[in-house]
Each structure stands twice: as C-alpha cells, then as structure tokens.
Amino acid sequence: MLQANAEEFCTECRKPVSYHLQKKTVTRCIHGKEHTFQLTEAVCDECGSEMNLPGLLDTNALETDEQYRSAEHILSVREIKTLMRLYNLGKAPLSLAMGFGEVTIARYLEGQIPSQEYSDRMRKALASPDFMKSLLEENRDKLKPAAWRKGMESVRQLEGIASLSPPLRQSIAEVLSRLGEVTPLLMQKLLYYIQGLSLALHDQPVFPEPCQAWIHGPVYPGVYQVFRDFSFNPIDDDRFAILRETENTLTEEQKALIHLVTDTFGLYGGKVLESVTHSEDPWITARSGCPADTPSSTELSQQDMKDWFLRLGTRYDLRSVEGLHQYIQDAAFCLFHPIQ
Template structure:
C-alpha cells in the first residue's frame, strides 16, 4: 500500500499541495553571538517554497533550543527532570538544595536557559552523589527535614556506586541501554562473560574488578551490593538514571565485545547463564573443596578467565555470534 502524501495549504500555489520535510541551516544571533542551527522545514512539492504547517514552529523552537544548549554545553530540561527523579526532590526543594532561588528550577523547566554557572552545578549534582550531598548539607536549613532525609538516604546508596570502576559503570550502563529487562543475577553473569570475551578479542580485561565464586556462579561483590534489593526481579529504579550516558566512554572495540555478549548470552535468563558458568573451569576450579550450597568468597582470577576463554576461542571463534552460539549450545546440551 502506497503511503498517503502529506498535504497542506501552500500560499504560493494558493491550494493544498503535497510537501516534503527536509533539513536546512539557519543563522541566528543570540547575545551578540552568531550560531548555525539545523531545523526542519516543509517544502512544497510543486513550487519548491516553504510551507507553514501545524506544529512546525514549535518543533523548530525545540530544535534550536537543543542545539543551542549543545553549543554552549548547557544542561537540558530532561537532565533537570532526571535530577529531580534521582533525588526525589520537587522543583522548589531542588532549587533551594542547589543554592538557587526558590523558583529557579521552575523557570528552567518552562524553557528558560540556565547560566553556564548554574548549568555546571546541575550537571555536577547529576553526575556526583558526593557533590549533591555537599550542596544538600550547605543548604539544609532551607528545605523541609523530610525532603532532606529522603534525599540523603538516596545519596548514601548512590555513593556505593562509586566504589565500582568507571569501566565497570560504563559496561553496566551499556547493558541497561541495550536490554529492556536485566535482573541482578543476569547482570552478574553478563559482566563475567564480557570480561572473558574482552580478554580474547581485545587482549585485555574490560575492567579491573575480580569476581568471586559464589554458590550461584561468578559474582562481583560491589555490584551485588548495589542491586541486592531487587533480588530476582528486573532492576528498575530512577536512582540508576545516574548510569545514563556513562556508556559514551566505551571505545568501538569495547562496544563490539559487549554487543556480542548481549546478542548471544543476553538472550537467556539469569538461571541459564548461571548454569553455563557452572560448567566452566574458572568457577569450578575456584569452588574446589566446597559443597554445592556452601558460600565462598574465593577469587576467580582474571588470568584464569583469560586462559579459559582463549582456549575455547581456538575451538569456537568468539569473534562472531555464530561461534559464541555454538559454544553456548554445546555447554547447555552436555
């Protein structure tokens, strides 16, 4: 079925005509500085002139606003909303907590662009729970005790995040971005597989943390503590919006590794992934001398993971999804 043509009234042709949405650059001077913005325009299919269609002006305003903020490195409205969600603070309490006037955040949410100074404060609070704690303590007397207490409880939990390396945070962020649902058990196993495949394809581990040989497979203890409240349920909490965009620090080669793991191991649930790790030498060797249900904190060394996956790579070729799927199938069928 052919798509219906978009039509609207063309003031040049003096009738309804079809139009095509295109992009074009415009120059705009803001505070005595010239910018070039790329906006959407509707072009008449008959005369080639621009048509004013419903909603396009609003879209252009949004496009210019977004690009201006990017030019000047200013936080977006979505960044501010995210900060409110992470720390469970309303507009006025957040304004006061950051040391702003009471209605400052309200004005920003309505579209007023923050100064660079205030934008930097918001961005720092968004990326650093420790900085947010500092601002909260500085302005404690300006906000309600209940709001202060709730925010401090969230901050204390979030600070645990920064016991994890930046590389680990980036990998977790990328996994969250690519998969709709991730349980703590599934996350632990995916991190372990990422480490193994990285040792093969990139000749180095993805992160420096060691995992331990727990009853239910390899576990990174600091990651476990961060998400333990979710148990076997998917990780869903606005607090972890702080992970957003951390994946931007990953290199192309690192993303290739994580994509391979997600597209192969990531199609299985946590219990199946646990079963796979229970069949692998690194976990089995670290568990020697322990009954199945006896806890242990024995380290699964990065070197043992590397050696094991290098050997398996010679058999299956882990540079492709096909090789990884063959490996997984072979383990699950034995």
C-alpha cells in the same frame, strides 16, 4: 504531534495535500557563535514546497533548544527533572540545595537556559551523590528539615551505585545504552564476558571489581546490590542517571569490546548465559567442592578467566561477531543436547 502523509493546506497548490517530514540543516548565530541544527520541515508531496504546519514552530523550537544545549554541554529540561526525581526534591528545595536562588529551577523548567557554571553544578550532582551530599550539608540552613531529610535519604540510597568503580559504572551504562532492556541476571553475565574477553584479548581487566562464583553463575556483588530490586525485570530507574553521567574512563578499544559482547551475548537470555557459564572452567573451578545449591562467595580467578578465554581463542575467533555467536551456539547445543 506531527504526522507524515497526513493532509494540510498547501499555499502553493491552494488545496489540502499530503506531505512528508524530513530534516533540514539550519545555521543560526546564538550569543555571537554559529550553531548548526537539524530541524524538521514539512514538504508538499505534490509541488515539493515547504509547508507551514500547526505545531511545527514549537517542534523546531524544542529541537533547537535540545541541540543547542547538547552542543554547549548545558543540562536539558529533561535532565533537570531527572535531578529533581533523583533526590526527591521539588523546584524550590532543589534550587536552595544547589545554592541557587529559590525560583531558579522553576525558571529553568520554563525554558530559561542555565549558565555554564550552574549547569556544570547540576550535572555534577547528577553524577555524584557525594557531591550532592556536600551541597545539602552546605545549604542545610536554607532548607526545611523535611526536604533536607528527603534529600539525604536519596543520597544514601544512591551510595551503592557511587561505590562501583567508574569503569564498571561506564560499562553498565554502555550495556544499557546498547541493549535498552536488560535484566539483572543478563547484566551480570555480560559483565563477566566483557571482563573475561578483555583479559584474554587485551591482557587487562576493564574494571577492578572481583567476580564471585554464585549459584547462578559469575556475579559482581556490588552490581547485584544495586539492581536487586528489579529481580527478573528489566533495569529501569531514574537512579541510573548516575551511570550515564559518569565521567568516561573507557578507552575506544574497551568500548568496542563492550559493543562486541552486547551484539553477541546480549542477544541471548540471562538463563541461557547462566547455563553457558556453568559449563566453563572459571566458574567450575571456583565452585569446586561446593554443592550445587549452596551459596559461595569464592572469587573467580582472573588468571583462570584469562586462560579459559585464551583456550577458546584457539577454536573460535573471539574478536568477531561470527566467532562468538558460534561459541555460544555450540555451548548451548551441548548443554541442551547432551551426548547419550
């Protein structure tokens, strides 16, 4: 690994010197098409000349490969490895399941760049267990029974994610991308606030799934099933490549709202937000007459959610980070410092 400020020999200074790393813009022609790359270069701290470091050419080759694939929407080696783990298939079985030659995936892992057609097929399998299921059925005779069963079992395990609507999957992906570490409890509360604020500010939901008034606050049952294995731990799993690869159905307005929620509510723990939702009318109304420790599948009314956030909007600026922070702080203060 290249380390800035280490010492290497400079051919201009003729002695070992310290250096720093920076990015340079390089334009190269690949297959008759010009591409611009941001590549790492090492610069001598004494004379300012570019230095040739051990391993730098390998770093540049990797940067060029990744940026070229990204520009051309070609699957990366990392994504192909994720596809293998996702469906629990080795190189040869995955090649055959995809309808490729038996050694195709092995060649891709060694650095050969897939054709656009083959890349698109693998990307679709990353995003859609149903598509992968159809490929496994189509190519069943080419696979050993054990490999086929492993692939189909993986498809079955992924069906819960695929059953979520595309805008809900995309919303979850945005949250994970924005925050990194998110527990299932926090995810549920963020989805609730995304939906509620959208109903009030945009007069429409972001996703169609209903929200239920569970003991621990508003919950989207399908999302609970997908993430239940993580319990109180941060969500992290190769299966969620499906979320990232979901075709984007969100508007820029909806993405901006999701970012607003993650930048405010996302800074608080799931238990804090659970307590806040327990003080809000939509959850209280849906739980009316239900003992505190009794499970319930009663749905929160979207009209109640809209009305609640519209009322909040008369006291707080719900379109601003400052306004939402103020609401959360006020709500949390009242919960933990009740008037005697």
